[in-house]
Amino acid sequence: MLEIKNLKVSVEGKEILKGLNLKVNKGEVHAIMGPNGAGKSTLASVIAGKEDYEVTGGSILFNGKDILELSPDERAKEGVFLAFQYPIEIPGVSTINFLKTAVNEIRAHKGMGPMEAKEFLAMLKEKQKLVQIDTNLTGRSVNEGFSGGEKKRNEIFQMAMLNPQLAVLDETDSGLDIDALRIVAEGVNKLRSKENAFLVITHYQRLLEYIIPDFVHVLYNGQIVKSGTRELALELESKGYDWIKKEFSEIPA
Amino acid sequence: MAGSDKILEEITSSEYKYGFTSNIESDTIPPGLTEETIRFISAKKEEPEFMLEYRLKAYRHWLTIKEPHWAHLKYPEIDYQSISYYSAPKKQKVLNSLDEVDPELLRTFEKLGISLVEQMRLSGVAVDAVLDSVSVKTTFKEKLSELGIIFCSFSDAVKEHPELIKKFMGSVVPITDNYFSALNAAVFSDGSFCYIPKGVRCPMELSTYFRINSAGTGQFERTLIVADEGSYVSYLEGCTAPMRDENQLHAAVVEIVAHKDAEVKYSTVQNWYPGNKEGKGGIYNFVTKRGICLGDNSKISWTQVETGSAITWKYPSVILKGNNSVGEFYSIAVTNNMQQADTGTKMTHIGKNTKSTIVSKGIAAGKSNNSYRGLVRINKGASKARNYSQCDSLLMGDRCGAHTFPYLEINDKTAVVEHEATTSKIGEDQIFYCNQRGIDTEKAIGLIVNGYCREVLNKLPMEFAVEAQKLLAVSLEGSVG
Numbered sequence: 001m002l003e004i005k006n007l008k009v010s011v012e013g014k015e016i017l018k019g020l021n022l023k024v025n026k027g028e029v030h031a032i033m034g035p036n037g038a039g040k041s042t043l044a045s046v047i048a049g050k051e052d053y054e055v056t057g058g059s060i061l062f063n064g065k066d067i068l069e070l071s072p073d074e075r076a077k078e079g080v081f082l083a084f085q086y087p088i089e090i091p092g093v094s095t096i097n098f099l100k101t102a103v104n105e106i107r108a109h110k111g112m113g114p115m116e117a118k119e120f121l122a123m124l125k126e127k128q129k130l131v132q133i134d135t136n137l138t139g140r141s142v143n144e145g146f147s148g149g150e151k152k153r154n155e156i157f158q159m160a161m162l163n164p165q166l167a168v169l170d171e172t173d174s175g176l177d178i179d180a181l182r183i184v185a186e187g188v189n190k191l192r193s194k195e196n197a198f199l200v201i202t203h204y205q206r207l208l209e210y211i212i213p214d215f216v217h218v219l220y221n222g223q224i225v226k227s228g229t230r231e232l233a234l235e236l237e238s239k240g241y242d243w244i245k246k247e248f249s250e251i252p253a
Numbered sequence: 254m255a256g257s258d259k260i261l262e263e264i265t266s267s268e269y270k271y272g273f274t275s276n277i278e279s280d281t282i283p284p285g286l287t288e289e290t291i292r293f294i295s296a297k298k299e300e301p302e303f304m305l306e307y308r309l310k311a312y313r314h315w316l317t318i319k320e321p322h323w324a325h326l327k328y329p330e331i332d333y334q335s336i337s338y339y340s341a342p343k344k345q346k347v348l349n350s351l352d353e354v355d356p357e358l359l360r361t362f363e364k365l366g367i368s369l370v371e372q373m374r375l376s377g378v379a380v381d382a383v384l385d386s387v388s389v390k391t392t393f394k395e396k397l398s399e400l401g402i403i404f405c406s407f408s409d410a411v412k413e414h415p416e417l418i419k420k421f422m423g424s425v426v427p428i429t430d431n432y433f434s435a436l437n438a439a440v441f442s443d444g445s446f447c448y449i450p451k452g453v454r455c456p457m458e459l460s461t462y463f464r465i466n467s468a469g470t471g472q473f474e475r476t477l478i479v480a481d482e483g484s485y486v487s488y489l490e491g492c493t494a495p496m497r498d499e500n501q502l503h504a505a506v507v508e509i510v511a512h513k514d515a516e517v518k519y520s521t522v523q524n525w526y527p528g529n530k531e532g533k534g535g536i537y538n539f540v541t542k543r544g545i546c547l548g549d550n551s552k553i554s555w556t557q558v559e560t561g562s563a564i565t566w567k568y569p570s571v572i573l574k575g576n577n578s579v580g581e582f583y584s585i586a587v588t589n590n591m592q593q594a595d596t597g598t599k600m601t602h603i604g605k606n607t608k609s610t611i612v613s614k615g616i617a618a619g620k621s622n623n624s625y626r627g628l629v630r631i632n633k634g635a636s637k638a639r640n641y642s643q644c645d646s647l648l649m650g651d652r653c654g655a656h657t658f659p660y661l662e663i664n665d666k667t668a669v670v671e672h673e674a675t676t677s678k679i680g681e682d683q684i685f686y687c688n689q690r691g692i693d694t695e696k697a698i699g700l701i702v703n704g705y706c707r708e709v710l711n712k713l714p715m716e717f718a719v720e721a722q723k724l725l726a727v728s729l730e731g732s733v734g
Contacts (some may be wrong), residue, residue: 048689051681072688081689088686092704101700102690109691141704162690 001026001197002047002166007058009039009046016042018222019058024166027194031208033233034203034219035241040201041085043219044170047199048082051073062166076102077109081164083155085171090142095154096124098142099161106162127160131187149180156187167191168199175205186211205237220244284337288312291439294339298408298443301415311428313718320432324595325624325656328537328564338440338500388558397455402486403448404459407475410446417448421479425508425545425572433504433539433566441475441506449484449515457722458714460489475507480515482548489717491522501526503562504539513548513575518556520713521569522721524728525561530619532591535563542569546578554581555598556712558721560728563592568626570599573607573635580609583709585721587728588621588653597627597658602638602668611642615705617653618729624656631668638668646676647705649698649729699726 002024007016016039025031034040042097047060048054049072060067067075090098104114115123128135133153143151152172159167169188173181188198188211200211208216208230216233218226220241225248236244282293291312295305320331380389397404403414426434449455479487490507503525509517519542528535538561544553555569565588571580582598600609609629617623629640646655659676679701687697703710703722710718 048685050685071693072685073691073693076689076691084686084689088680088682090683090686090701090704092707093700098687098690098700101692101696104690105693105696199508232351 001063003061005059008056009042011054016222017029020223022224024197026197029198029213031213031216032219033216033236036054038219039222040219041170044082044168044201047168050073077106081159081162081167083169083172087143087155089144089153091144093142095138095142102162127157131157131160132183132188133157148175152184156184160191166197170201173202180214182210205233208233218244220248246247281337282339284335286333286338290338294440300411303419304411310440311435314428315435315439318432324439326564326593326595330710331502378390387457399449400453402455407444407446414503415525421510422477425510425543426506426541431541434506434541437473437475437504437506439472439655444475448480449480449486451481452483455486458487458489472503476507478509478517480517481510482512483514487714495646501536503536505514507542509544509553511546511551511553514550516552518554520717522559522717523559523561524724527561527592528563530590532546537564538562540567546575547573550577551575552579556583559586559594559596560724565594565596566634567596568598572601574603576604577606578604582611583712584613585706585709586623587616588623589728590621595624595626597625599628602631602635603637606637608637612708613644614704614709615646615655617655618649620652622654627657628660629670630662631665633664635665636667640670642672644674648678702729
């Protein structure tokens, strides 16, 4: 579903990703771990198409299509979702109105008409229940005045509503207490299916106790330096990132 | 940064969507303004003597004063002698049904989305449609007259209700008020008159659509609304204008009188032709709007959505004379390309326990200039007067300007006045967030801007709010990042 080949990305002239390779198939959950500054969030942003990131080499294929050619909204319409590390507030725009617009834009892309209000409300209720989000929050303006945990939960709720093929979770666990973490993870687990895939970006192993990944990759110095299964995450947890740093301190550019 | 500004520029630089002219034969007099012009207008409109005298008095006063230039606006000098001061669709006999209306006119209305046919059928809204200077069709007059409500063209009111006109015309905006209102008083073409009798709640929104239609003709609308004791009316004014390549002067006057316990809600959507991207053409809109809360417990509320005109000079105001009276001003002003707006309000507290609220949302895009100018004056003896003002500015791109000029004159120690102001830039983060949910940049801007304006949009009557939201999106099309 997602195939990243030799991806090189610079930000303001500084190379952050230095030839990254990654392949994600349908039904899989991949975790990307790594120390601060390894390029984890850059990877998430580049997949979503945020500007200010200059792709200097390589490709990102999504269902065989080169998405580097597509604008951010086109990528989203194709089924790429990013759960933001720092979700943005949009004052005055209700979450419901925001999601209705998003759902209908994505439907229009697929050649479908706008969703009936009744159907939309039914879906809203169902997904609210699924990710255990307070109905109160969805009635308020998008993320406005939300706590850190509420914002993250709202990201998962939006993901449930938009039902993407590929969801990239950018440090969704950061700033969450253990209860919020569990609720967020449960939401993700309920949404896992044979048809979709997840790319879970995290600094800590903690989240992976709740979202069991099929594969774990270690991102360091702009490249994936180690790949393995869940055990790799545990090993990282016990040995710390210094272990990786020592082993891969010298990487040829 | 640079990339988003580019998108901004692309989106904000779109052209005016309602640019078309309709082809109704006009009865226009040659340009120029003298006493003779005024006599001609008055005669043409078959006015009684008192009206002519009023006009001449205003004209003679106008000659003695100068055009004001204190606003944050730049425009070439207006040559008042090059304007034609009268234009009317050819005199028609009184019409009994829409079938008798010029089909060309009906098509114009349909293009604007104002189908009288629809309005008559679906209803709830009575329309006094003004095309150029003479009212063409007034609907629902009969239903309203059963309640004793008078809703007619200003010209008809002058003839049919001279006592009311004599009593209230100029009582809120006197001849001597300002340059543009004096000009209006001298040459006003037509407009609407509305009287709501004691204790009557007007059952429908009263609505007037204005439209400039004759090349080179200034528009001088005059509106007067009188709400008698304990009455209520909600009045809608909306306009779109056809594409035009020369500047047109528009100097309207609106007066509102609210007696004891009466409430008047006045909502405007203004979408006159703003000129092209280079700032050529466009309407010069110098408007004087003022209401007086004459009696105790009365209330006047102005809500405006200003998206059009090359130049906007407009300060809908309230004089809070009655005790416990309430004045409100809710405004959205959008400027794009080369547009300039200097708009705001004036709240004058005279009575005790009077309360005013000001919420202003300015949005500037392109190379435009958007200024809020407001005065809160609390007179001595206006004990326990309260004012709350909130003035927000939203900038799109880095070539536009937003300015706030709040003035306070507090002459009573018991007054409580609050003022809040913010300036923000539309965030590229917000746009990217929307993009990431599948919403393209243009729609994202519409969404964000509507969110920003929500407090004001909520004050508009339902049907108007929908129209206004679309208008905001259209006005900023080709603009943001």
